[in-house]
Amino acid sequence: MSFWDFLLWILWIYLVITCVWIFIWIFIDIFRDHTLSGWGKAGWVILLIVLPFLGAIIYLIARGRSMTERRMQETQAAAQANADYIRSVAAAPSPTAEIESAQRLLASGAISQSEFDALKAKALAS
Incomplete structure (x- = not known):
């Protein structure tokens, strides 16, 4: 070939x-x-x-x-x-969703009450 x-x-x-x-x-x-x-x-x-x-x-x-x-x-x-x-x-997630997520983290013990309050204040401010 x-x-x-x-x-x-x-x-x-x-x-x-x-x-x-x-x-x-x-x-x-x-x-x-x-x-x-x-x-x-x-x-x-x-x-x-x-x-x-x-x-x-x-x-x-x-x-x-x-x-x-x-x-x-x-x-x-x-x-x-x-x-x-x-x-x-x-x-962007809604403030309610962010607070619910932070609440779950608080309930599982991943964050402290002060961290939860900071996350909640941040979510409400936005």
Whole structure:
């Protein structure tokens, strides 16, 4: 096997992996699309099975823009959910929660009464 044969095999493997990846993304998009009816999904799947390359090209031409828009909406929704989660976790605790926490520490003996009074005064001041 020569060096050029090796490079040709690498090219073919790359093309096969790329084609499989494109088909997987198209199938995922077909089944995630809520605007497409069941018959429409079935039609696209049949087209992709019977004529895979032609079906993939037709799908990307016909529905490529909506495919991108759905992906962008999913990404924005995930980013918004992440931001909401971070805000909820990073929010400053309420004075009541701080006093309850200090009360538990006092009851467990981890802090003294004077330390509890200092924590309570600090919580009420904020």
